[in-house]
Amino acid sequence: MTGDLLIRSVRPWPSGRDAPEVDVLCLAGVVSSFGVGLAAPDGVPEVDGEGGVLLPSFTDAHAHLDSTRLGLPFRAHSAGAGLAELVDNDRRNWRSAEQDVATRATFTLGRTIAGGATSVRSHAQVDVDSGLERLEGVLAAREAHAGRASVQVVAFPQCGILRDKGTAELLEAALLAGADLVGGLDPAGYDRDPVRHLDVVFGLADKHRRGVDVHLHDTGSLGAFQVELICERTAALGMRGEVTISHCFALSTVDEDRRRQLVDLLAENDIAVTTVAPGVREPLPLRELRREGVRLGLGQDGMRDYWSPYGNGDMLDRTWQLAYRNGFRDDTMIEMCVDVATRGGASVLGETGRGITEGSRADLVVVPGDSVTAAVMDRAPRTLVVHEGRVVAADGELL
Amino acid sequence: MTGDLLIRSVRPWPSGRDAPEVDVLCLAGVVSSFGVGLAAPDGVPEVDGEGGVLLPSFTDAHAHLDSTRLGLPFRAHSAGAGLAELVDNDRRNWRSAEQDVATRATFTLGRTIAGGATSVRSHAQVDVDSGLERLEGVLAAREAHAGRASVQVVAFPQCGILRDKGTAELLEAALLAGADLVGGLDPAGYDRDPVRHLDVVFGLADKHRRGVDVHLHDTGSLGAFQVELICERTAALGMRGEVTISHCFALSTVDEDRRRQLVDLLAENDIAVTTVAPGVREPLPLRELRREGVRLGLGQDGMRDYWSPYGNGDMLDRTWQLAYRNGFRDDTMIEMCVDVATRGGASVLGETGRGITEGSRADLVVVPGDSVTAAVMDRAPRTLVVHEGRVVAADGELL
Structure with a gap:
């Protein structure tokens, strides 16, 4: 359904370089679970975070x-x-x-x-x-x-x-x-x-x-x-x-x-x-x-x-x-x-429920970088931008 | 010879948007002449400035x-x-x-x-x-x-x-x-x-x-x-x-x-x-x-x-x-x-002869942008970098 998404291979903040890459499952526009090698439920689209840092959007x-x-x-x-x-x-x-x-x-x-x-x-x-x-x-x-x-x-x-x-x-x-x-x-x-x-x-x-x-x-x-x-x-x-x-x-x-x-x-x-x-x-x-x-x-x-x-x-x-x-x-x-x-x-803006924990609104951004600070210094194009569990931009381009 | 180069299609500083694109001929590491549709002397390599702003490096x-x-x-x-x-x-x-x-x-x-x-x-x-x-x-x-x-x-x-x-x-x-x-x-x-x-x-x-x-x-x-x-x-x-x-x-x-x-x-x-x-x-x-x-x-x-x-x-x-x-x-x-x-x-550094006029040392950079200010704001990868009349980097990559 709308707002379902499996994001593979991201390092959630604090996302040190050695932090393991995990997958993030979003359901109905909400962050549902984190895990390694998560199985995508039927019909849930998958995208690749390419090992980037996961932040709230x-x-x-x-x-x-x-x-x-x-x-x-x-x-x-x-x-x-x-x-x-x-x-x-x-x-x-x-x-x-x-x-x-x-x-x-x-x-x-x-x-x-x-x-x-x-x-x-x-x-x-x-x-x-x-x-x-x-x-x-x-x-x-x-x-x-x-x-x-x-x-x-x-x-x-x-x-x-x-x-x-x-x-x-x-x-x-x-x-x-x-x-x-x-x-x-x-x-x-x-x-x-x-x-x-x-x-x-x-x-x-x-x-x-x-x-x-x-x-x-x-x-x-x-x-x-x-x-x-x-x-x-x-x-x-x-x-x-x-x-x-x-x-x-x-x-x-x-x-x-x-x-x-x-x-x-x-x-x-x-x-x-x-x-x-x-x-x-x-x-x-x-x-x-x-x-x-x-x-x-x-x-x-x-x-x-x-x-x-x-x-x-x-x-x-x-x-x-x-x-x-x-x-x-x-x-x-x-x-x-x-x-x-x-x-x-x-x-x-009065928006609640923002974050990158289970139950957060699935408004997320994936940024290349060794760590959060490195991502800020590099300012590389964003790998993925997600709004309410839908991918709205990728590789710096609007979808 | 070394330091000979014809750079096509650049807009030399002050390089307003409506400034005509010109070609720049460098000979022996020095800016020799500007013109539209310059002919390359025999053996002089040509590169394309793609209409970018020409600055001293x-x-x-x-x-x-x-x-x-x-x-x-x-x-x-x-x-x-x-x-x-x-x-x-x-x-x-x-x-x-x-x-x-x-x-x-x-x-x-x-x-x-x-x-x-x-x-x-x-x-x-x-x-x-x-x-x-x-x-x-x-x-x-x-x-x-x-x-x-x-x-x-x-x-x-x-x-x-x-x-x-x-x-x-x-x-x-x-x-x-x-x-x-x-x-x-x-x-x-x-x-x-x-x-x-x-x-x-x-x-x-x-x-x-x-x-x-x-x-x-x-x-x-x-x-x-x-x-x-x-x-x-x-x-x-x-x-x-x-x-x-x-x-x-x-x-x-x-x-x-x-x-x-x-x-x-x-x-x-x-x-x-x-x-x-x-x-x-x-x-x-x-x-x-x-x-x-x-x-x-x-x-x-x-x-x-x-x-x-x-x-x-x-x-x-x-x-x-x-x-x-x-x-x-x-x-x-x-x-x-x-x-x-x-x-x-x-x-x-005590370097003299730097500029983009005839007789300047051919140390130049070509940057995409509508104007010099726009180029600073955009900070796009450099189209060309020239040192002593030789192209040393292009499209943001070292040669």
Whole structure:
């Protein structure tokens, strides 16, 4: 039946070089048993893991599928400095892409899946210029890959809510059109009124029973203040477990005591955090967040778009980036990065049952490599990508 | 004759997508002419650049070929924290590698060449434990790839000179055995006596008319002080153009006035700087160094060794890392990183005539990509690698 699969010859994490190769039987989309020389039940397809490392599949917890130009002719970066200029530059250019949003998002989502991610949370810009056109493109991409990945879509007010009149109404229309979560963007630094911005975001979330995912680039005490505002609203509305703060640079730009306060607040309100492992901004306190039980995921951000040439849909590459940017050399620390990029991101998306033990959801990836760390360093094409017990990509190519 | 080559269908840097494909004729190891549909003179071999971007070949200006474990079974990181522990951990382990130094260094140098670097400066550890054994391994690797790359070798006192008695004599023996330059390591922070350490290093350099390349991790005012000591000795011995400081973290850990002083001193004494684009340390002031005329190169550092799992011999990947770590999005800035990794590194090694104009040395690399920036982002296998007008690697594989 659907979701039955026998994967031969893999080394499940921690998968040392000398770990024996085993077979993994998945039944009805769930990991059922491990063994050497397992017999395939009648009608269950078999695939060869070629001795690779078996991991839970990746989660891209912070993508912008609506802006991607992956696969299209490269365009030189044309934006000036600052967030406002990046927003304006995108607005000037996005309509002139060689393909529509749906086609571009579908291509990039396919690349993301081929790279081993079977769960994705994508933001889709909703503003008075594009209306719901970008959202619809991302929803179409989700539909096109419906059997290959679980995709959440955030209605994202990239141009602000208050400074871009009419956006609040569009956000509500987006939720009715299929968006799963309400987004927000620097309520103070960009939209200039943190309380009213967050009241709109949480008001819509409460009214439509949806989650929230707020981009918060604001740093230092201003960023910290907004973390508090988000926590207050989360508590007041009983939204523990339903809220994510993306980037959250405040955590790495306040002093240690303040940072501990913020981490405690996040943990207390079960607010998740996502990072994209930025090159210049200080890394988030990964170990502290995880120690305190804050759900933490990793994402691609934009992928070769009008914002930046970086991002390629490859979450293993992004895992390398997270490890490198944090200066991790120890295998345990690099494996922690893998956990952030796999189970961590899935927990941000509220997905339970992810792992590689019996009873786990059969969302798996097989990567060539002597060990988990070696696989991160090598970043070789993925041998197999499995979603709900079905092979959705092999040898780096989407099926 | 040797060094004659016709490369068809490449787009020389700046190589925009719409740039016409041209052919490049190399004669006697020098770029001779560009044109469309060039006729190959009798007996001149032709190769197809497949429309790729033509760049000067890369230079790995800071490698440690003697410690590499690339291609061997991956070993978990086993060192504790701090430089002394890294030194000791390497000393405990290096002899038990599955292959000898020469075999390992030869493999990794081959990978480096296949990645597009045809000039390499490698450090080779010289200490009382290993004697000249590591140096000899690196010299053997140079010999094995003699027709494929120019390699400089630094006799490198990884364990200190003063704290590891007998090292000064070994350094001299290394120079007599074929090392090109004298190395040094944190004269104050590690070897505990900056003046005596540098006097040994510069004394040997002066006596044997060799260049100097000092590892300087020491930060802040202590690092800055040692930059001054190095500059003073460079001036006193008339060694302008013969000295390199590797890492030079002092430049990014002092205040702006002090940094400007240091950059001026480096420029005045024509002292080169190399970086490995570290993940956690603050990036060097790349633009300022270049603006002031300081020769600046990029290197791999260790490659999957007892020090760190990072480093893979791929200088295009390392160029991406330099751009990412500096937060560069503009094409001009990313192209500057390519220039650091190609011509910049070559200038550190004292190689002149590098470029892609008529009269340049025919050390070239062809990389698939819509533009130079796109090539950096894609990091696809190199189509062709050319050293002195001979094809030494193609499609990512050494010939």
